[in-house]
Amino acid sequence: MKDIIKYIKDENTFLITSHASPDGDNVGSCLGMLEFLTKIGKEAYYVLDDSFPQNLSFLYENYKIYESEEIKELLKERPYSLIALDCGDIKRLKIEPDLIEGASLICNIDHHKSNNNFGTLNYVVDNASSTSELVYNILCAVDENLIDEKIGIALYTGLVTDTGNFMFESAKDSSLIMAAKLLSKGVDKQKIIRSIYQSNSFDYLKLTAEVMMTLEKEKHFSYMILESSMLKKHSIDYNDTEGLVNHALNIDGVEVGVLFKEQSENVVKVSFRSKGWANVNEIAKAFNGGGHERAAGCTINKPIDQAVYSVLEKLREYMKIHGRSN
Ligand SMILES: [Mn+2]
Numbered sequence: 001m002k003d004i005i006k007y008i009k010d011e012n013t014f015l016i017t018s019h020a021s022p023d024g025d026n027v028g029s030c031l032g033m034l035e036f037l038t039k040i041g042k043e044a045y046y047v048l049d050d051s052f053p054q055n056l057s058f059l060y061e062n063y064k065i066y067e068s069e070e071i072k073e074l075l076k077e078r079p080y081s082l083i084a085l086d087c088g089d090i091k092r093l094k095i096e097p098d099l100i101e102g103a104s105l106i107c108n109i110d111h112h113k114s115n116n117n118f119g120t121l122n123y124v125v126d127n128a129s130s131t132s133e134l135v136y137n138i139l140c141a142v143d144e145n146l147i148d149e150k151i152g153i154a155l156y157t158g159l160v161t162d163t164g165n166f167m168f169e170s171a172k173d174s175s176l177i178m179a180a181k182l183l184s185k186g187v188d189k190q191k192i193i194r195s196i197y198q199s200n201s202f203d204y205l206k207l208t209a210e211v212m213m214t215l216e217k218e219k220h221f222s223y224m225i226l227e228s229s230m231l232k233k234h235s236i237d238y239n240d241t242e243g244l245v246n247h248a249l250n251i252d253g254v255e256v257g258v259l260f261k262e263q264s265e266n267v268v269k270v271s272f273r274s275k276g277w278a279n280v281n282e283i284a285k286a287f288n289g290g291g292h293e294r295a296a297g298c299t300i301n302k303p304i305d306q307a308v309y310s311v312l313e314k315l316r317e318y319m320k321i322h323g324r325s326n
Helices: 002-010 024-039 054-060 068-075 097-101 131-146 149-162 173-184 189-197 202-212 228-234 280-285 304-321
Strands: 013-017 043-047 081-085 106-110 121-124 216-218 221-226 256-264 267-274 295-300
Touching: 002 106, 002 121, 002 131, 013 024, 024 043, 024 054, 024 081, 024 131, 024 149, 043 068, 054 149, 054 189, 068 097, 106 131, 131 149, 131 173, 149 173, 149 189, 202 221, 202 228, 216 304, 221 228, 221 304, 228 256, 256 304, 267 280, 267 304, 280 295, 280 304, 295 304
Parallel strands: 013 043, 013 081, 081 106, 106 121, 221 256
Antiparallel strands: 216 221, 256 267, 267 295
């Protein structure tokens, strides 16, 4: 932490980036950091080559989000360092590889259990609620008084989305204390909740209904399938389907909920969630993925039916090993 504070004070030009398929913590931690660095007179840019979820537009609509090409053009040959937020693996950073290689230093701030400390500087706390909470800790260590409403909105959004509105085990006393502090800075929590949880489009709910029709259950786990044709039919962007997996988890007696998302032909993204004892980070790791104990994911390059088959076999085996056979 001390090294990171020194780094922030010493450096002048920062690129801030994160993982593909941006979620609330990705965007919240990046914008919180961006706003803070700008406020203390640094040159900072948020760079991510991806599309952004609609329900976070209230957060990012007033910011310029750069694409790799634009930032190369802008920086030319000037030196910069890279802050990687909320990303467990350097290969998952959604920015062009030469921008990663060209950075004078990489500062890795994250809470994924699967994080392999790929940075020059690493602040990785795998049981933290969110990367936003880690960014909050850093800002407090620099100067808590610098945290204003704008920074607060960004970090509160990351905290709320990564804890399922404080529902998950990862939301601890420190998370609630952080929330209270941010509210005292003027954050309008109802506005954030309305935007994220109470502004679904009609098409999104129709899509949800169709996905839920695929729900299957095998004693301790259940799963659903989202085919790419469903996204097309309801005109929903792939990156707007973040919360769907929870429906598979919120069933009495179910420990693991799984959602198979067909991103394109032969590319299936699998999201895992668990309630209390199953370590889904381990299950995802079996397919070269990772994440947290209660939330993880992986990508399988196979047709969807084959991906489903492989994962179900793995889940049955996992349940058996843990004495919870179906
Ligand atoms: Mn996160």
